[in-house]
Amino acid sequence: MPLTEPDWRVLGWAGDHHVVLWLPTKPALLWVLDTTHRGAVARRLRVLGRPVRCRVTPGGGLEVLVVLTSRGAAELCLYRADDDTYAPIPGTRGVRGVGGWFDDTIIVEGDRLSLLRLSGGIPTEVPVSWPDGVRAVRSVGRAGLTGIDGLGRSVPGILDPATGGVRWFHDQAGQDAVDLAPSGSRLLTMASADHRFVYRVLDRRGALVGDLVPPPGLATEVTFARDEHHLVGLHQSPAAPPRPAHWALPAASGPAEGGPLRWFHRLVDDVPEWVFTPRDREPRGTVVFLHGGPRGQLRQLYDPVVEALVLAGWAVVGPNYPGSSGYGAAYRERGRGDWGGEDAEAVARRLRSLAADGRPVHLYGQSYGGYLALLVATTTPVAAVAVWAPVTDLPDLSAGMSGVRRRWLDDELGELLGDRARLWERSPLSRAPALAAVPLLIGHGTRDDRSPVAQSHRLLEAVRAVDPRAPVRFFDHPGGHSIPDWSDWNRALVDHYTEAEERTWT
Numbered sequence: 473m474p475l476t477e478p479d480w481r482v483l484g485w486a487g488d489h490h491v492v493l494w495l496p497t498k499p500a501l502l503w504v505l506d507t508t509h510r511g512a513v514a515r516r517l518r519v520l521g522r523p524v525r526c527r528v529t530p531g532g533g534l535e536v537l538v539v540l541t542s543r544g545a546a547e548l549c550l551y552r553a554d555d556d557t558y559a560p561i562p563g564t565r566g567v568r569g570v571g572g573w574f575d576d577t578i579i580v581e582g583d584r585l586s587l588l589r590l591s592g593g594i595p596t597e598v599p600v601s602w603p604d605g606v607r608a609v610r611s612v613g614r615a616g617l618t619g620i621d622g623l624g625r626s627v628p629g630i631l632d633p634a635t636g637g638v639r640w641f642h643d644q645a646g647q648d649a650v651d652l653a654p655s656g657s658r659l660l661t662m663a664s665a666d667h668r669f670v671y672r673v674l675d676r677r678g679a680l681v682g683d684l685v686p687p688p689g690l691a692t693e694v695t696f697a698r699d700e701h702h703l704v705g706l707h708q709s710p711a712a713p714p715r716p717a718h719w720a721l722p723a724a725s726g727p728a729e730g731g732p733l734r735w736f737h738r739l740v741d742d743v744p745e746w747v748f749t750p751r752d753r754e755p756r757g758t759v760v761f762l763h764g765g766p767r768g769q770l771r772q773l774y775d776p777v778v779e780a781l782v783l784a785g786w787a788v789v790g791p792n793y794p795g796s797s798g799y800g801a802a803y804r805e806r807g808r809g810d811w812g813g814e815d816a817e818a819v820a821r822r823l824r825s826l827a828a829d830g831r832p833v834h835l836y837g838q839s840y841g842g843y844l845a846l847l848v849a850t851t852t853p854v855a856a857v858a859v860w861a862p863v864t865d866l867p868d869l870s871a872g873m874s875g876v877r878r879r880w881l882d883d884e885l886g887e888l889l890g891d892r893a894r895l896w897e898r899s900p901l902s903r904a905p906a907l908a909a910v911p912l913l914i915g916h917g918t919r920d921d922r923s924p925v926a927q928s929h930r931l932l933e934a935v936r937a938v939d940p941r942a943p944v945r946f947f948d949h950p951g952g953h954s955i956p957d958w959s960d961w962n963r964a965l966v967d968h969y970t971e972a973e974e975r976t977w978t
Contacts, residue, residue: 492526492534502536502553517553525573533876537570537578548580554876563595564588572693574706576954577714579693587716589956596956618648628661630676641678653700660696660703667737667772667798669694671703673721682722688735689772691717710735710748713774733782735772741825743818744799745791746770748782755787757832757855757973760823762841763790764861766807766815766884769798777836777860780962786834786969789826793818793844809886811866812847812898819844820852827853834969837862839923839953846900846931849910856911856972858965861923861953864931865901867892872924904934908942913968915961917951 492502502517521538529535533554539546540558548564551557564580571579578588587598617638618626628649629640647661650671658681659674671684671694684691689709697704701721708714711731735748749755759781763770770790778788792798793815795807807815827833832855837845842862849857863869870889873881888895896902912935916928928946935944947964949955 492523492536519551520558521549521551523551524570527573537573539567539569548578561588561590561595563597571695572705574692574714576956577693577706579704579706579716587714621645628659628674630656630659639676641674644672644674644678647672651695653696654698655700658696658700660694662694664798673703684719691719708774709772710746710774710778713776733779740791741818741821743791743793743822744796745789745822746772748778748788748790750782750785750787753785755831756785757787757834757969758826759786759788759834759836759969760819760826761788761790762793762819762835762837762844763796764837764839764841765797766795766811766840767797767804768840769796771798776958777838777962777965780958780966781836781969784966784970789822791819791822808884809888811885811888812844816844816847816851819848823848823852823854832969832973834858834972836965839863843900846907847898847903849912850900850903850906854910856913856969857907858913858915858968860915860961861917861920862900862914862928862931863923864899864927866895866899868930869923869927870895877922901931901934904931905938907931908935908938908944910943911968911972912942912944913947913964914944915947915949915964917949917953917955919951920953922953 500519500521500523502519502523517534519536519538521540523536523538525537527535533552536551536553538549538551538558540549540560545565546567548561548567548570549558550561552559564582566582567580569581571581573579576590578590580586580588589596589598617629621627621642623645625645626648627640627642627645628647629638630649630652641659644661647663649659650662651660652658653660657676659676661672661674663670663672668686668688669690669692670686671691673681673683675681684694684703686707689707689712691705691707692714694703694705696702697718703719703721705717705719706714707717711733732751733748734751735746737744737746739745761770761778761781769792778790781788793807795804795815797804807813823833823835835845835849835854835857836859837843838860840863842859843864845857845859846862846864848854866885866888870878870881870885882889885895888898900907914928914932916923916925918925925948932944932946935942945964945968947961949961955961
């Protein structure tokens, strides 16, 4: 596709190597380009409204924040490309743009900048006080690209919409281009170093103008302010939820960290892990926390479950088991086609080593991590298990999926799909008798569209059929795969582990 239109805009990234461009016609046209082939067209979409941000869902679908105008006022809608649906986001009338979108947190520009937390379709505005001089962010416009050189490294560049050409800065290899200043004179790039995102500001020749090196934690959704002398974004850590931050150029650093948590990263038995501990006391025991994905990873991000467990006195150990992202392509691919195989073995080994100190060891998992936790709990002794939105029946999950998510699951399961006996053996539902002997708490959102709540219901019924007095509890929530408020679940989780340690099951 020749990029000859003068009004092309770069919307954002779709996956590791695909960039989404849009042409502001009516309706707007979205083109997804594969930068590994420097301009190969992957797909074209027609969007009703002005797209401002995009992202790829865990199942491989494309979600786009779109500004629609209704009765003279603009508001945000969430457009899902895989099923061509629009969902209005309440409370966003008067929006002018979106400066950042990280997980369920959005920086919205209207009469003022506000922070909106969106989960399960329910928006919650977070009160913030923006400093004087930083009143607006550049929501969308001409921006940079990232290509891949012959060594497989990212190379930042600037797209010239008039010619369709890209100026590549090969001397800055290893960085991703993430934003272009409103004047087009400064390019913002990002690289990962020491498990953090480090940002650099380049001029159009590629010379360094300024940089941002945040403290422990992560600065995310960083973008230029309109004055081009400040960066605006979100900063978070395991000790603090995402909060608005601004940084003055040329040299900037993030806010100092404190709080009740300590955390660090280490390698144990060739498996990387994060460790979170109380700052002012010895832990009462350990909770092994398994992230979802399966290609996800545990990072220096705020997680309300981790915070609740550490504040209650436990150390939280989060292994990034084989198949996790963030440690190279070879490590990420080790779990594909082998669900519940090498990754489960790595978790079981870590549980056994942690149990050697004699203190209680509990197991917790979310989504795919819940699936792993259930499998491991049938082979490795633990004090108690809790899971949120787990997968329990692989054949049933496969049969119930369609479209993009079915293709994603087929790719993930690989050869397991051709062996129905192994597929069933790798399903926690097949191990209900063993799970009936483990103190078990299951939580699930009733409107979960990724791992249907029936997956948990089926396991609950199977465990109780084995033993009606089995120590199993179910916690349902009228939300989706993730929920906006984890406080009720966290209380149930702390009570569950505490009662298991005190052996007060009735």
